[in-house]
Amino acid sequence: MPAESTLRHKLNKRLKISNGKSKNENGGNKKLLNSRVNDGKLEISIGKSNKNSKGENIKARHRAMDGKRKLKSNGKDNIVFRGQGSDEEVYETRRHETMNSDRKRKRIYAAGGDAIGRVYDNHAGAHGKKTLSKTGFEAVENLVQFSFAEQESGRKSRTIWDKGLAKKVSKSKPDSNKKVNASQIKLQGMSGSSLKKTVSDKKSFDGDSQAQDDQPKKKKKRVIRIDPYDTSNKRLDDGLIPDENAKEKKKDMEKNVEMSKNAQFRAIQPSPSILSFVEDNLLGRRRPIELRRAGYNVELSAPLDNIPFSTSSERECIEENIFRNKLEFFAAAKVSSSFPAPDLPEIAFAGRSNVGKSSMLNALTRQWGVVRTSDKPGLTQTINFFKLGTKLCLVDLPGYGFAYAKEEVKDAWEELVKEYVSTRVSLKRVCLLIDTKWGVKPRDHELISLMERSQTKYQVVLTKTDTVFPIDVARRAMQIEESLKANNSLVQPVMMVSSKSGAGIRSLRTVLSKIARFAKV
Ligand SMILES: Nc1nc2c(ncn2[C@@H]2O[C@H](COP(=O)(O)OP(=O)(O)OP(=O)(O)O)[C@@H](O)[C@H]2O)c(=O)[nH]1
Numbered sequence: 001m002p003a004e005s006t007l008r009h010k011l012n013k014r015l016k017i018s019n020g021k022s023k024n025e026n027g028g029n030k031k032l033l034n035s036r037v038n039d040g041k042l043e044i045s046i047g048k049s050n051k052n053s054k055g056e057n058i059k060a061r062h063r064a065m066d067g068k069r070k071l072k073s074n075g076k077d078n079i080v081f082r083g084q085g086s087d088e089e090v091y092e093t094r095r096h097e098t099m100n101s102d103r104k105r106k107r108i109y110a111a112g113g114d115a116i117g118r119v120y121d122n123h124a125g126a127h128g129k130k131t132l133s134k135t136g137f138e139a140v141e142n143l144v145q146f147s148f149a150e151q152e153s154g155r156k157s158r159t160i161w162d163k164g165l166a167k168k169v170s171k172s173k174p175d176s177n178k179k180v181n182a183s184q185i186k187l188q189g190m191s192g193s194s195l196k197k198t199v200s201d202k203k204s205f206d207g208d209s210q211a212q213d214d215q216p217k218k219k220k221k222r223v224i225r226i227d228p229y230d231t232s233n234k235r236l237d238d239g240l241i242p243d244e245n246a247k248e249k250k251k252d253m254e255k256n257v258e259m260s261k262n263a264q265f266r267a268i269q270p271s272p273s274i275l276s277f278v279e280d281n282l283l284g285r286r287r288p289i290e291l292r293r294a295g296y297n298v299e300l301s302a303p304l305d306n307i308p309f310s311t312s313s314e315r316e317c318i319e320e321n322i323f324r325n326k327l328e329f330f331a332a333a334k335v336s337s338s339f340p341a342p343d344l345p346e347i348a349f350a351g352r353s354n355v356g357k358s359s360m361l362n363a364l365t366r367q368w369g370v371v372r373t374s375d376k377p378g379l380t381q382t383i384n385f386f387k388l389g390t391k392l393c394l395v396d397l398p399g400y401g402f403a404y405a406k407e408e409v410k411d412a413w414e415e416l417v418k419e420y421v422s423t424r425v426s427l428k429r430v431c432l433l434i435d436t437k438w439g440v441k442p443r444d445h446e447l448i449s450l451m452e453r454s455q456t457k458y459q460v461v462l463t464k465t466d467t468v469f470p471i472d473v474a475r476r477a478m479q480i481e482e483s484l485k486a487n488n489s490l491v492q493p494v495m496m497v498s499s500k501s502g503a504g505i506r507s508l509r510t511v512l513s514k515i516a517r518f519a520k521v
């Protein structure tokens with residue numbers, strides 16, 4: 001072992017060499033201020049002179065040196081070597097038993113090539129005065145050896161002597177100017193978990209030491225930063241924001257469901273027969289120029305029906321004789337007991353309110369104004385019976401679903417309609433009107449299942465086809481045909497009409513006139 005004076009000299013030299021940064025910051029030099037051997041231990045004082053290079057007094061800051069890079073020691077591993085100045089840092093821990101019991105919290109920071117040996121004993125108290133046990137002294141010696149060895153040889157693996165225990169620590173290329181962050185640290189025999197352990201060990205040690213208890217403990221203030229826009233930790237019943245979020249989410253979900261329904265609808269491939277029917281009858285939204293090119297008079301109220309007005313002479317143009325007859329209202333019923341005698345075959349028009357039932361009667365017979373219509377749902381509130389000549393009766397039913405009427409009144413209409421379609425003996429066909437835009441709704445399904453049960457023949461008629469594109473008319477027809485394929489009472493195919501443009505009306509007349517021709521009461 002080198003003489004005490006030699007070591008003191010070397011350590012002092014190292015402290016001065018390493019002091020570049022501190023000097024810049026504080027204007028003072030760190031050095032071994034004092035040392036003495038006391039009771040087999042070397043006591044050293046490390047600090048800065050109060051004078052800078054110009055000779056002016058400055059306040060010494062003992063712990064300022066590389067303060068950011070402190071590594072806390074613990075009770076067991078009470079000496080830490082820190083290598084700095086190359087692109088890795090080396091930590092060496094010393095066993096607890098190598099230290100005197102009252103010298104447990106010693107740390108040595110060794111700064112690699114520009115090694116800074118710092119040994120301090122918190123127990124010693126005063127700033128600047130550090131005591132070093134003999135073993136600690138050896139550590140300093142080893143540190144000096146290590147630093148010199150590294151500088152001189154520049155080896156790729158370095159050896160640290162620590163009380164006869166040699167440890168090899170792999171080292172990448174030495175670069176004393178490069179700063180090293182903690183992630184680059186290679187620690188032999190000390191994993192992250194053991195690092196954590198050192199902290200807890202330190203705590204337990206603190207608990208044992210009476211001297212440590214005497215010292216006031218510094219509590220770090222925990223700063224909690226709250227992000228005002230982050231509602232992830234908010235309780236649901238905390239306020240309005242989560243509720244609003246929930247509502248928005250619900251809306252989004254509903255929108256997604258709606259979107260997926262739309263996507264499903266757009267994926268429907270109509271059959272060639274439906275597509276050709278749509279084109280032949282000029283169904284769907286069409287531009288006037290298109291109708292003109294096809295030979296229709298766009299000045300007429302329902303140009304595609306090609307019949308200008310509703311005078312009897314003009315009605316002679318209707319292909320089907322039965323629809324040339326005058327349409328006459330003869331009975332209205334609010335209850336089943338008010339139904340007229342079932343003398344004529346009846347064709348009824350059912351569907352949701354405002355779907356266009358009454359308008360269809362007018363369009364079929366070309367007699368505008370006989371059946372009252374309105375854009376306000378719920379106009380027709382009774383079952384209205386109309387004679388068409390002496391061979392057929394057309395029945396206008398009240399609508400179901402949304403209507404401007406009281407719930408109990410609407411329920412009564414619905415019950416009346418259900419009773420009529422399921423019990424009326426003279427009823428030969430129910431035209432179930434479906435708005436092309438909206439398709440079949442749950443109330444429609446209710447009526448369909450009722451007609452299936454009562455084996456009432458029904459015909460699906462898509463209305464208001466002029467409000468959607470031709471392809472969507474075809475898709476809707478295809479969709480309904482597909483969904484109702486299995487129903488026995490359904491009369492195929494699905495009809496498509498527009499009372500406004502007159503599209504498909506002639507085809508519907510043809511279908512219905514056959515019923516009148518062959519039906520027997
Ligand atoms: N664009 C368009 N509008 C139509 C068509 N058929 C009917 N309408 C309109 O739809 C509205 C309702 O027509 P109505 O015939 O009264 O309907 P409804 O099914 O009898 O209604 P309720 O009697 O309330 O059940 C009216 O404003 C009509 O002008 C159509 O083919 N195309």
Ligand SMILES: [Mg+2]
Nearest residue numbers: 357358379380
């Ligand atoms: Mg009506």
